[in-house]
Amino acid sequence: MANPISLAIHGGSGTILKSMLTPEQEVAYRTTLQLSLDQGKKVLENGGSAIDAVSTSVMVLEDSHLFNAGKGAVYTAIGTQEMDASIMNGADRKAGAVAMVKGVKNPIQLARLVMEKSEHVFLAAQGAEEFAKMQGVKFEAADYFHDELRYNQWQSVKGTDKTQLDHTPIVDEKFGTVGAVALDASGNIASATSTGGMTNKKFGRVGDSPIIGSGTYAHNKTCAVSCTGSGEYFLRGVVAYDVSCLMEYRGLSLSEATKIVIHDRLLELGGDGGLIAVDQKGNVSLEFNTEGMYRGSFVNGISDVSIFK
Numbered sequence: 001m002a003n004p005i006s007l008a009i010h011g012g013s014g015t016i017l018k019s020m021l022t023p024e025q026e027v028a029y030r031t032t033l034q035l036s037l038d039q040g041k042k043v044l045e046n047g048g049s050a051i052d053a054v055s056t057s058v059m060v061l062e063d064s065h066l067f068n069a070g071k072g073a074v075y076t077a078i079g080t081q082e083m084d085a086s087i088m089n090g091a092d093r094k095a096g097a098v099a100m101v102k103g104v105k106n107p108i109q110l111a112r113l114v115m116e117k118s119e120h121v122f123l124a125a126q127g128a129e130e131f132a133k134m135q136g137v138k139f140e141a142a143d144y145f146h147d148e149l150r151y152n153q154w155q156s157v158k159g160t161d162k163t164q165l166d167h168t169p170i171v172d173e174k175f176g177t178v179g180a181v182a183l184d185a186s187g188n189i190a191s192a193t194s195t196g197g198m199t200n201k202k203f204g205r206v207g208d209s210p211i212i213g214s215g216t217y218a219h220n221k222t223c224a225v226s227c228t229g230s231g232e233y234f235l236r237g238v239v240a241y242d243v244s245c246l247m248e249y250r251g252l253s254l255s256e257a258t259k260i261v262i263h264d265r266l267l268e269l270g271g272d273g274g275l276i277a278v279d280q281k282g283n284v285s286l287e288f289n290t291e292g293m294y295r296g297s298f299v300n301g302i303s304d305v306s307i308f309k
């Protein structure tokens with residue numbers, strides 16, 4: 001029998017209730033999630049690597065205005081978009097990350113170039129953009145990233161000290177970030193995460209998404225993880241690595257480890273959100289302690305896309 005392949009994707013978690021989406025919006029979200037899943041799956045079915053699959057799936061989500069990453073990135077306090085992304089390869093634990101980059105069409109591609117073409121792991125702000133230009137990465141002008149909904153979200157909190165997690169009208173209820181984890185036919189796993197962070201963020205705020213170990217982690221021996229949620233708590237909980245540690249040091253299964261981290265350890269800190277994870281056997285875990293999480297998975301030949309609990 002052929003080696004198993006698995007893939008999971010997410011487009012953010014939060015208080016996502018069916019009543020909050022119009023039928024048209026729900027269809028739009030589901031269609032884009034399905035496209036991301038299908039594109040990543042195609043890579044794996046053609047014998048491509050887990051790193052290629054997660055990059056491909058995340059790029060589809062970055063190219064949509066629906067999700068808070070790439071094209072759909074939220075506005076900062078000064079009306080710019082500052083994006084963060086990270087990627088990790090479970091086979092050799094190589095990783096690449098970028099933070100606070102502006103104008104880059106696909107931040108996940110830049111994170112991957114940091115991993116593959118630089119001797120560093122993490123580049124930030126103008127330096128990361130300079131590296132992007134040297135690598136010939138595609139930039140887009142401000143109007144590409146402009147979205148009426150995002151702009152209005154920002155207008156509602158502009159000039160205040162409030163930061164807002166993605167498209168929630170008043171309260172911080174819904175998070176936006178995109179991610180993917182995969183197991184390829186050679187038995188390697190990888191993960192990728194990309195985000196615009198929080199609406200109205202300032203002072204160079206960076207969340208967990210580009211931090212290896214917090215928002216993203218991959219190790220063939222244990223699991224590949226991509227997180228979404230209240231970044232400050234995911235940073236303090238070193239969430240992605242915590243899942244890996246529970247598997248490595250306590251011998252827990254992927255499902256046991258992700259449940260403990262999301263429902264016990266993260267909640268203990270006061271954090272909310274979710275994660276997607278895969279192990280070398282092809283098991284997939286989509287765990288969240290919020291009302292919903294935009295998500296999709298391909299396991300044992302079966303595709304599924306879901307939004308609500």
Ligand code: ASP
Pocket residue numbers: 012013165166174175176177195196197198206207208209227228229230231232234
């Ligand atoms: N974790 C991301 C951040 O804090 C936000 C999110 O997942 O919505 O930047």
